[in-house]
Amino acid sequence: MTGEQAKEILIAYRPGVDDATDPEVAAALALCRTDAALDEWFKNHCARQNMLREKFRGLTAPEGLRQQILSEFKAHIPLPWWRRRAVVGALACLVIGIALASIWQTLGPVGGEDLSFNGYRQRMVRTTLRAYGMDLETNDVAQVRAYLAAQQAPADFEMTPALAQTTTVGCGVLAWQGRPVTMVCFQTGKPLEPGNKSDLFLFVIAKKDLRDVGCIEEKQFTKVSELATASWCSGDKVYVLAAFTEADLKQRL
Amino acid sequence: MASAWDFEGLVARYYEPLYQFAFSLTRSEADACDLTQQTFYVWATKGHQLREQDKVKTWLFTTLHRQFLESRRRQTRFPHQEIGTADLELPTIQPGEISRLDTAHVVAALGRVDETYQAPVALFYLQDCSYKEIAEILEVPMGTVKSRISRGISQLQKMLAKDLPPKPNRLES
Secondary structure, X not given: OOHHHHHHHHOOOOOOOOOOOOHHHHHHHHHHHHOHHHHHHHXXXXXXXXXXXXXXXXOOOOOOHHHHHHHHHHHHOOOOHHHOOOOOOHHHHHHHHHHHHHHHHOOOOEOOEOOOHHHHHHHHHHHHHHHXXXXXXXOXXXXXXXXXXXXXXXXXXXXXXXXXOOEEEEEEEEEEOOEEXXXXXXXXXXXXXXXXXXXXXXXXXXXXXXXXXXXXXXOEEEEEOOEEEEEEEEOOEEEEEEEOOHHHHXXXX | OOOHHHHHHHHHHHHHHHHHHHHHHHOOHHHHHHHHHHHHHHHHHHXXXXXXXXXXXXXXXXXXXXXXXXXXXXXXXXOOOOOOOHHHOOOOOOHHHHHOOOHHHHHHHHHHOOHHHHHHHHHXXXXXXXXXXXXXXXXXXXXXXXXXXXXXXXXXXXXXXXXXXXXXXXXXX
């Protein structure tokens, strides 16, 4: 590792916060101990970072914001049933319980988000379109599987013969309700838009991590945002394949 | 619905950090207050549906960030970018020079950093969130978070270096 490579790693390293046992960080820190100039740079960098952290934390909320939030809560959110003695009886408790259970079971939105399979599929596509990035870039599927397995993401996914023939370019690990989702990125061979490295995406999640998927016997084809998607279940996993054109998608199934 | 007692405790604990994050994104007190209030409103009405209670902090920050994005109607695709050495070169600023700047100046400088990098950098400095938490809040892969933070720090420090007043010339006797 060179001094410049060590600097790249240490720019975003926060002593006491980030994991110093990360192999790259540990190697960079070890180099600091033997390279006086690098050590001096790192000490200055940490001092600058601490100053900046202090500046950001100097932001203070306006007086009254907390009270305003609480007032809004009282004004718009009805009191819970156990505090409305005159109104609520046993029947109301039962109704509320059934209603809440029903909402829970039917996957109502959390934080404005649809928690159904449809919501999952939309989130994966939106995330890819808005913030596409790979954790690992490689054409080697074995390396992709090894990386995903190390991240506790679904790694033993199946690929259709046509998909297995498509060039793999890397992978990433996304999250759905705190559960890992595998994203494998491919290239169809068509010209890519500037800045993009992939135009075909396979998302894999364990079936148990989705609430309502059941089992999609037939492949479902749905347009989500600007991507065409195909969804299906196989074994204990749920697959979503997304491409920019329906033709690209169907050729890989 | 979240109970009133839970709600008050949650507000006491998180309204300030949420406001700080919101202000870092909007650089407007009114907009930051609105975002913070709206976040707690969403919690009050839907927070009970969160299954993992240890995810409350991440949930609140994710909700605020989503609302910010929605308010900006940003659907731009951010291409994946490799970390290049040249872009990560940091300007030479002494820590003492940063100490002369006030918070408003630093936040204003963050506003001139590429939008893609603003939220990760704000979370990096404000909350001591782990990379995993930042990735969850922003709903992007961990590798992307690291890349954006590194680039964002570099850009921020370049902005600050430009803003620093010139060092006074020493008078020769």
